[in-house]
Amino acid sequence: MAGIVGYGVYVPSYRIKVEEIARVWGDDPKAISRGLVVTEKSVPAPDEDTATISVEAARNAMKRAIIDPKKIGAVYVGSESHPYAVKPTATIVAEAVDAAPELTAADMEFACKAGTAGMQACMGMVDSGMIEYGLAVGADTAQGAPGDALEYTASAGGAAYVIGNKDTIADIESTYSFTTDTPDFYRREGMPYPSHGGRFTGEPAYFKHVLSAAKGMFDKMGTNASDYDYAVFHQPNGKFYLKAAKKLGFNKEQVEYGLLTPVIGNTYSGATPLGLAAILDEAKAGDRILAVSYGSGAGSDAFSITVNDKIEEKQDLAPKVQDMIKNKRYVDYAVYAKFKDKIKMA
């Protein structure tokens, strides 16, 4: 099966603390932090959007892939915050990594799992011989309505994966998806902010799909939690992630590297791809990883991955997730509101 030839990440450098958001809305910051297991989140600069984040992540992935960009035959960008309603982000990325014009490209949309859907599409095209390499990106500048619970976590970031079957650094053993029609979170055409079902986003939505996809993968591969060195799941907040990990039988050591939401927030389509990248930054040859994304609406994609001995020569060729996390500057709520266009200008 196809594998990962290169990966790259990008997280904007601005941050806002949960206590700063809570101060404005009169919430108890300690209760929010404890309840969601989140302390701060990334904020995109006014000149950053899903296209710029995707390009930065894709360029970092190309630094690790070390391939001729013209050999990329497909570019898919998964996001729910594409800058244009009509006009693909994928063409901007393809041009910016110098892969255009001989390729197919499209934008993917499946709430928070559009990035992993793009990875699966690339795997299929590589394995069928349609393309030599594919580039899949998951990135978002997530929107949360002012005062809504989502505002504490909706953040920005992304990760990109070059998929191929030559010179891989990690091999994808199998992928398994679980999909149903579940309206737990959605945004209607023309609306600025998404709507969500509150508690309904938990058991019948996130947990049902993430746990079913992980268990489906265990059955397909004949594995269980103890067969994996690392696991990463979609992470709308830290609480859901840790609960899903516990229910599946993973311990803290297996899941802590992939958990980024407490310090950068929920990067939506970027979340599982970024968590997987944080694990690849640390992984050694032979390590086995389970990655399970989740997109509202609803579905989960699970990947069973084995890292090979080429990983170590590629890890330091581009910035790591922890480098991006450490590079930060704080903004207060007023500046955040200005950056996110929440202030009506004359």
Added chain:
Amino acid sequence: MSDTVRAWRHIPQRYNLMGSKCTQCGTVFFPQRIICPECRRKGQLEDLKLKGEGKIYTYSVITTPTDEFKEIAPYVVAIIELEEGAKVTAQIVDCDPEEVEIGDEVEMVFRRIREEGDDGVISYGFKFKLKK
């Protein structure tokens, strides 16, 4: 529509810092040129993709911007001397103006340059950030 065409025409230079190099005298130009002003008809220009790394040659802090750039003011615009020799003018992002000094090492980033209102085309391209 003319702005759309201009944004589109600038894609190679704005996305990938495509410049030119004269194979006769070795001078590097950005943006691309058709003839070398030194070698004239003896010159031979070839495309050169610039790496996007360099130093701040000089800079200015914009405190009174046009309305379009009001939300990012005050911001820094610098002339950057690239490793290959050519100079480019660009915004220095994600910094306080006090942090910037002449000679600072910078690297290219990909950002929004401007947009034509809420329903117009968005122009993307290079800006720079401090390496420190």
